[in-house]
Amino acid sequence: MKESSQIFKFGTFSESAKDFTDEVIQSLFEGMWQSIIKEQEAERHGSQDADQTCNT
Amino acid sequence: MEVKTPIRLAILELGGEAEASQTLISLKAVLKAFPNLEIEAVVSKSGYELFSSAPFIQKVYLFDTLTIDSKLDAVTELESVLERPYKVVFNCSVSETSSYLTTLIPGTLKLGYGRHLDGTLAIYDAWTAYTHALCQASLKQGIHRIDILATQLLTCLQLHFQDPVENSELPVSTKSFFQTKPDGPMELPNWHTMSHKWIAIELDEHSFSSALDEATVALACLELLKSSRELSVIVLGKTPSGLNEAIFMSEIERFSKSDSQEFKKSLKTRLFYFSKHFSFQRRIRLVQRLSILITSHPGSLALASALGVRTLHVADSQVVLAQCGAYGNGHYVTEANTPDALVAHLLYLQQEWRHRGLLHFNEFFSSTRPELVKPAHSKRLLKSRILPAKEGGGVLYETVGQEPFQTSSVISIFHSVLARDWLCSWVPDLTKTLASIPSHEVQPQLIRDCLDSAQVLSQILSSGLGISQQLHSTVSQLKSENVMSMLDIERVQGFAKELRKIEELIHRACSIRPELAIFSSYYSIFFNELESHKLKPLAEGSIEIFETLIRGVSLFQSFFETLLSHKRATLVPTRAKILRFDRGSKRERGL
Secondary structure (H helix, E strand, C coil): CCCCCCCCCECEECCCHHHCCHHHHHHHHHHHHHHHHHHHHHHHCCCCCCCCCCCC | CCCCCCEEEEEEECCCHHHHHHHHHHHHHHHHHCCCEEEEEEECHHHHHHHHHCCCCCEEEECCCCCCCCHHHHHHHHHHHHHCCEEEEEECCCCHHHHHHHHHCCEEEEECEEECCCCCEEECEHHHHHHHHHHHCCCCCCCCHHHHHHHHHHHHHHHHCCCCCCCCCCCCCCCCCCCCCCCCCCCCCCCCCCCCEEEEEECCHHHHHCCCCHHHHHHHHHHHHHHCCCEEEEEECCCCCCCCHHHHHHHHHHHCCCCCHHHHHHHHHHEEEECCCCCHHHHHHHHHHCCEEEECCHHHHHHHHHHCCEEEEECCCCCCHHHHCCCCCCCEEECCCCHHHHHHHHHHHHCHHHHCCCCCHHHHHCCCCHHHHHHHHHCCEEEEEECCHHHCCCEEEEECCCCCCCCCHHHHHHHHHHHHHHHHCCCCCHHHHCCCCCHHHCCHHHHHHHHHHHHHHHHHHHHHHHHHHHHHHHHHCCCCCCCCCHHHHHHHHHHHHHHHHHHHHHHHHHHHCHHHHHHHHHHHHHHHHCCCCCHHHHHHHHHHHHHHHHHHHHHHHHHHHHHHHCCCCCCCCCCCCCCCCCCCCCHHHCC
């Protein structure tokens, strides 16, 4: 279905994950792993705000 | 009856207990309109028991980022989620990890935060852009998270899948929200006597930032117990970090010294202190039995909301209630930070059946407890009310007993009006929306300054629109975007340079007046998410961005002119095209 507006999207049609190249999947997993490490470090440092990082 | 094809929906909720409860409330609301949803959820440890106890969630996967030891572990945890594609993947969280996960989980349609394939942050839908724009600029807004999540999903499902089922207006919050298993009866006197009231006060780590220390809670308990014989109080003091039973009991003893022997004796069967950690099932059963839960804990507030139990939220004035307070009718919030103020607000609330919130504090206390009039007025007491759709929808917190209003709240009201105009294509009656703001709180000079700055911003945006239209006209006449004459290249580069100047001016105008910050924040997000390798769609997109922002500034002007003049409501004049959606009205979605 056509999006009704270029700037107001109500959901984005995704490229199928199985069509991602291996490099893209690797890089997304690596990004996720790095963010998990950051959360664990924040937890160790007693930060309560590990889930409030929407400004990244 | 037509049987609809199931829509497989994956929910990502990696936030805390409060966020998990709020997400469940919105999912339950969406299920009423789309009963053919099959919901599976990937949740954090904080939300696991909540989601597992909700009968309308088909599968729950635990993704505990704090205990994953290796990349292999992360992949193993996700194996079954990554196996079969979903129709919709909805990321309700704001964590960085959740954004990567949303992109990796196979699904046709994505909502919330994700990642572009180059790893940069992606914003998959308009409501996420709205919350992101406000978050980036540290701005407040007045739409509750539960309403935003529900509208986000409802709009997506209606636009891309099917129309919602028409059904009744039954409330979403019910005492049967969670499946509970028998866990042994609570062996307390009068627990099963339905006419007897039970009130619980939570004394935990969140109490450190509120008025709930041991002495205040002890005083409050005694006042409550004296106010009615048909009432018992439970103190939940589960933290090991300082607040404890021994101090609490010694405070009880100190404050009750002059009370009668009979009253002191009754405390043994009417006042209880639980310091142990309850199982989730037992906690649910306890909260369900309460008349009121008094707490500062966001998770407990959200849980009680889901169960339809009233709360008294002991909050500091910085908490944005409209976004994350208890959701539903009749929840109270006190900003009391002294024992006297808290006791005054508690007693006012406890007698609500008698005064129905219509009495001012001085009328209520003057004959019985005149010493509490001043403390009661010193801080705000608020009560929540769900607004009907024709009044703008959502949850509203109104002051009771007194009438102060924070002027800064006006801007957060404007942000929610802007969201309804841009994302739902309608504007509530501004006079009604602004009716709760007392005229003595309006600062005319500040509003005039805002209106002057808005006029300047509008002119800058109009210049930007003009340049974008010229760019569009130029690129439309090109035979090819790949092979251009030097003259065309220079012209296009000239437009780009002028647009950069406009961008600088927009940010400058908005930094002078923080009330306009939403527009510069949105400008950045709009252009950041405008994706195309072709010039023509980029030019079309930039025209849409400028037109939308001009319309937003026009709404800002109408909003503040209405506030200033107190004239009768007028709908916002349409100076640009109305954004239209494929079908259906958004009015009935609660916003």
